Amino acid sequence: MRKILINLFSESLTVEDFEYFTNTLPIKFEVFNYQFAARDMFPDIVEAIIKDILPAREIAKTRIILQTNVVDLGHFGAKFYSELLDGVIIVAKNSELLTNAQKNFLTMDSQNNVDFMLDILQADSTNLRLHKVYMHQQHQVDNRYLTFLFNQRLLNDISPIEDFRLVEKKKLRHNLQFVSKGNFVETHFSLANKKLIPLKKSDAQDKIFYIQTAFGMYQFIHAIMSTSESDFTKRSFLFTLFEHAKTKGKADEVLRYILAYLDIAELPLVSFANYNTFCMLLRDQSVLKRQYTFLKKHFDRLHPSQVHALITNSLFYKTAHNQPTYDGMIADQLLLMGKINQFWRKEITLPKEQKRVPYRIAVVVGQFLSIEHGPTKLAVQYVNELKMHYPKADIKIFVEDLFTYSPNELGWLMAYTIKSSSTQQLYHRPHLHTEIDVYYSNCTLERTQRIQQDVQAIVDFQPSIIYKIGSSYNVVTDLLYPYFPIVSQSISGEEACQFVDVFTSGYPESQIQQFYDETNIADQEYISHTTKIEQPQKAVIKNRIMYGLTDSDFVMITVGTKLEAEITKAFVEQLIKVLDTDMDSKWLIVGTQYHSIINNSYQKYVDEKRILFIEYEEHLFDLYHICDIYVNPPRFGEGISGALAMWAKLPIITTDPTAAVSLYTGEENCIELTLFSQEILTLKSNREYYEQKANDMQNRITTNHFFEQTTNDLQQIFNRAIKKFEERTYKI
Structure with missing residues (x-):
């Protein structure tokens, strides 16, 4: 049987282009090339070409494939000539639209051609002999074709050329009848039975939900990314699409196409960041490793400010999306931060010599937001107590705005950003010691100017030491490492940086040393210090009626800012066991106000008001006084919210001894997640046991965590950092 390939291409492509695409096809054909300007083509040009090539008696016995870059003509042919053609292939390079070319001629015939083609494009492919149109260049489709597919809702009709198959069904069995504006449009190349082809409804259905196949969904991503829609609109479309893919069981297939796209050499950083985060939304667990592999491989062609932005932004991948780390990630971060430091050293004016004034402490914080924000509250408490117990210290806060x-x-699209800390400065002032000033980084400046200004601000202050709190990837302090001793206090406890003298936090030294050993990180000195949380004061009176609670209710409370990621399925199941066992x-x-696992699987408990969401609570300590226990999900952060609960005399249910809240509860009070429900029900039923746990929590927070000792610990840590600084600068 003859196999004929009709290459029908416009003037925007060359013969060489079509020879290239023809040679990539998995089947060999007898090739016929036709080239016309798009404006000179017409809807039935395919039929005319076939009649020119073959006598009518040979058509049924010949396999005929159309390959074209006139994309609407290709899709029209797959539908109108479904009984004549055995396949349609689109070359999505320099694509053209016959409907656009025809519109330029403003004649009755050209307008009729446009209307006719657009109507036929709406035919339901499931009723046709050709179900799919195959496409070359699946990763580099031009925007004109994507827009056409998107607007005409044809994304479900396409498949990659790798899946190309000749149609096995016999041809010329039917005259096709298409319903167009109440009239029948009929093909006329067969004497067989007539077959009615209904057109799709042109309603306002959401454009996402007509896509059913993985390749259609994948191309929809490209289509959305190529439009001029706002970032908000794009995110809305994509979030819905990814949920749709998971619902349809197509997430893995869509992910496979995206991963192939990410393998393209020289992909721009922004494109890589977009599609890598799409993988995260499709539950891929290799996002961080792929990111650092990309950044290492392509660092020399990327701008270091964007590399740094991606590194810091991806901190949210772990906290907000539960992305796992990988062996070697810390080493990769150190490598990249070293290269970033080398770049900025050539761009920024640094001092030749630096004066350091004794007892002057530059406290550099990553964020300085609402006073209820955990890291901000921690920084405020530390600087105030440090000033109170070490009055000769001259302290100034420098806000990095990480x-x-x-x-x-x-x-x-998926970048995480927070408003500038300077917008909160009026709220900061009443909570700070009167002698403590604050410098805010100017986020409106281009990065080079901003770094230069921030460097100069610290240099002008002439501190004896730089004390970082929650500022792990700070380019400014890295640049100042040759001029000042640097101490870094990580919020999560685990940190590594080649531009720090001493690391500190409340975590045990054995735990941090284990982290260094497991990650093969050497030459990092860590010294633990006593942690302290300021005793909170009641601000308002709350009662249970305000929240729809009764005196007989046993109230469990969970608090956090990243609960979508932190509240896991296993954690929810433990709390549901409690709710099912005890109706109070x-x-x-x-x-x-929402959690996907709870709202999707346990909505009835929300409807029954047995699970209550509170988006924000200004007076958290007062709310704790109407609760019975604090339940901490598996996570590293939110130690302060747990410590506040201890001040309110609530038993703490927590699992991970490496989590921040364990600094206050003690490792001995951490239990396995699988025991949560049992422990909670025991606390509910055994009042003596409950009182014992409640008193233990309150005693621990009031007796073990006082800041006078913290100040003494920090002074020793500062002295150790100064000694190390003198040793390394003397060597220089």
Whole structure:
């Protein structure tokens, strides 16, 4: 049987282009090339070409494939000539639209041609002999074709050329009848039975949900990314699409196409960041490793400010999306931060010599937001208590604004950003010691200017030491490492940096040393210090009626800012066991109004008001006084919210001894997650046991965590950092 390939291409492509695409086909054909300007083509040009090539009696016995870059003509042919053709292949390079070319001629015939083609494009492919149109260049499709597919809802009709198959069904069995504006449009190349082809409804259905196949979904991503829609609209479409893919069981297939796209050499950083985060939304667990592999491989062609932005932004991948780390990640971070430091040393004016004034402490914080924000509250408490117990210290706060980026640094859709800390400065002042000033980084400046200004601000202050709190990836302090001793206190406890003298936090030294050993990180000195949380004061009076609770309710409370990621399925199941066993139990969740696992699988408990969401609570300590226990999900952060609960005399249910809350509860009070429900029900039923746990929590927070000792610990740590600084600068 003859196999004929009709290459029908416009003037925007060359013969060489079509020879290239023809040679990539998995089947060999007898090739016929035709080239016309798009304006000179017409809807039935395919039929005319076939009649020119073959006598009518040979058509049924010949396999005929159309390959074209006139994309609407290709899709029209797959539908109108479904009984004549055995396949249609689109070359999505320099694509053209016959309907656009015809519109330029403003004649009755050309307008009729446009209307006719657009009507036929709406035919339901499931009723046709040809179900799919195959496409070359699946990763580099031009925007004109994507827009056409998107607007005409044809994304479900396409498949990659790798899946190309000749149609096995016999041809010329039917005259096709298409319903167009109440009239029948009929093909006329067969004497067989007539077959009615209904057209799709042109309603306002959401454009996402007509896509059913993985390749259609994948091309929809490209289509959305190529439009001029706002980032908000794009995110809305994509979030819905990814949920749709998971619902349809197509997430793995869509992910496979995206991973192939990410393998393209020389992909721009913004494109890589976008599609890598799409993998995260499709539950891929290799996002961080893929990111650092990309950044290492392509660092020399990327701008260091964007590399740094991606590194800091991806901190949210772990906290907000439960992305796992990998062996060697810390070493990769150190490598990249070293290269970033080398770049900025050539761009920034640094001092030749630096004066250091004794007892002057530059406290550099990553963020300085609402006073209820955990890291901000921690920094405020530390500087105030440090000033109180070490009065000769001259302290100034320097706000890095880690997640508030300079112009043009963030270009990807899923970027996390926070408003500038300077917008909160009026709220900061009443909570700070009167002698403590604050410098805010100017986030409106381009990054080079911003770094230069921040460097100069610290240099002018002439501190004896730089004390970082929650500022792990700070380019400014890295640049100042040759001029000042540097101490870094990580919020999560685990940190590594080649531009720090001493690391500190409340975590045990054995735990941090284990982290260094497991990650093969050497030459990092860590000294633990006594942690302290300021005793809170009641601000308002709350009662259970305000929250729809009764005196007989047993109220469990969970608090956080990243609960979508932190509240896991296993954690929810433990709390649901409690709710099912004890009808008086209620669960307050503070920090969000929605959680996907709870709302999708356990909505009835929300409807019954046994699970209550509170988006934000200004007076958290007062709320704790109407609760019975604090339940901490598996996570590293939110130690302060747990410590506040201890001040309110609530038993703490927590699992991970490496989590921040364990600094206050002690490792001995951490239990396995699988025992949560049993422990909670025991606390509910055994009042003596409950009182014992409640008193233990309050005693621990009041007796073990006082700041006078913290100040003494920090002074020793500062002295150790100064000694190390003198040793390394003397060597220089």
